Amino acid sequence: MKRRIPLTITLIVGLIVICSEFIPHRPFSQISSELEVWFMIISGFAILLGQLNLIKTNVLKIQYKQRNWPYFVITLASFFLMVGTGALWGSQQNAGLLGHGTAISSAIGSKPFDYLFNNVYQNLQATMFSLLAFFIASAAYRAFIARTTESILLLAAAILVMLGNTSLGTLLTGWLPDSLSFLHLPKVSEFIMKYPTTAGQRAIMIGAGLGIIGSSLRIILGIERSYLGGD
């Protein structure tokens, strides 16, 4: 019974949504619109659930003094700091529980939440993403070795796209006459991205699409039950 009810709900809702795609008339269209509103409300709760989960997992790690536990203290402290400043003084034009915090805003130049967002959060995220450039450079040096015909093709395509996607491509081949414009590096790069890459990507997308249909049917028909938790 504990499993039968959610499985029945899934089956009914799944069938209604599928039917509404093929029969866009009442009652399917109406129920489908209502379900969309429900979905957005549940999505909102999912954010709250995520926050509760973050607190629970981090508290447990600190409680049992797991490896690197001080980092989890920092995570929780940062979380409560952002939530606290946002709740007390709001952000941008929105007021918080204590209003707009004019005194503190004039002291630091903006609301505490905005100050932390602009000066800490943004910079930390930018730093994390920027580090990728260094790792990609190091990985490219080690991985792009012309060992086989396939790797030579991959290497050549990578270099052409890398040059074509920068101003260097224009600088190196911009002088070519119109009759040789097909050798222009930005055009070569555009060709590689538009045809061979897109062809491969489409194959992946079609495969993934069929996979999604298969998984969805398995969930609707109750064959796939892992989303219910347990085994």
Next chain:
Amino acid sequence: MAAKTLDRRWIFLFLFIGVALPLIFVIGLPIETTENVRAVYQMVEDTPAGSTVLISFDYDPASKPELHPMGRALLQHCFEKDLKVVITALWPMGVMMANDILDDLQPSYPNKVYGQDYVNMGFKAGGMVTIQAMGKHFKGIYTTDSNGTPVENIPMMKHIDNFENIAFVISLSAGAPGVKEWVQVAGDTYGRQVSSGVTGVSVSSVMPYVNEQKQLTGLLAGLKGAAEYEYLIGHPGTATSGMDAQSLAHLIIIIFIIIGNITYWRNKKKQKKEV
């Protein structure tokens, strides 16, 4: 292999210098526009003045260097063409990204009034379903803007009921939910013209939508796409200056790849001789 023994900190050092120097001393390498960027530009150009367009900020600060210049250039272009801009966000941080650009642009466009020429409707959770609901009843989903002003009190929103009242949609997308959801719902289901600006790494996964059926009308791809758009509208910004750094970084990576290959083949030759 020597290719494997080279201390990677050397690569990091060269890359750091290669990126930092052009940002300090601007080289001014040439920028050439591509077909996909021109298509986005033309779409904005061809839209009659006074039309309402939708720009969705579906990214967070991690993708700011690539997508922020696109957002700025697109808003500048829309303001100059007298288009009314509705801003939405499928990512929570997208709201702040949009406000950051709007605050920066305000002094340059003092005649643009919030609520009459542009509005930030804020973030809504739900991704694809949110877009579907927007297509049916926009005001049912967005009852207030990001500041909490009721939608009935926003003059430019009075005639917006669904996608029929939107000339085109542009998604500045760093992943999911983002451009794919906009194409599948606003484009394929409701027949709106959709375009996008994406990060360099996601270009290959979005390119299939740039096709003869025009699921996507052009595409701004990475920093280069942003720089090309800045060039087309005649407002060089951070993407244009960043292109020098990116170009040099790519060149350094290529040089290291060549060094790696030379070392690999030299070692292979040596090993053969020894055998």
